[in-house]
Amino acid sequence: MAADLSPDPQTARLDRRVTWAVIALVAATVLIGALGPRPAHHAAPAPLSDPAQNPSCAEWGDGCKVCRRIGEEVACSLPGIACTPGPMTCLGSAGEP
Structure with missing residues (x-):
């Protein structure tokens, strides 16, 4: 007797929603990092040559x-x-x- 391994429609819909939410969160994080302000770099004191x-x-x-x-x-x-x-x-x- 073979078991039916396909998810029910309600579970499949929830899985798709979670997948798209994760994709949207990753995309938003990447955009914020790419478009956000850059930190100011402070000039370090000039090192001695030796x-x-x-x-x-x-x-x-x-x-x-x-x-x-x-x-x-x-x-x-x-x-x-x-x-x-x-x-x-x-x-x-x-x-x-």
Whole structure:
């Protein structure tokens, strides 16, 4: 004896309504994102070309690793696994605590 797997008409109508509602919601979200205002980008301070070469910079980093001048030597931390480096900037001048 074979079972009838076709939905009843009322369930099929509800399924179509839900499907179209989801499609309309996705389309509205995409349109709002495409036509909405863009966020203002603030200008970041100009990064130093190479803080390691600047003797007045005691500590510098790129958001992933930090390097520090210790006497005549330089010691750097290891970057994290999922780190995306940014511009290299001076984090502390010589003479600062």
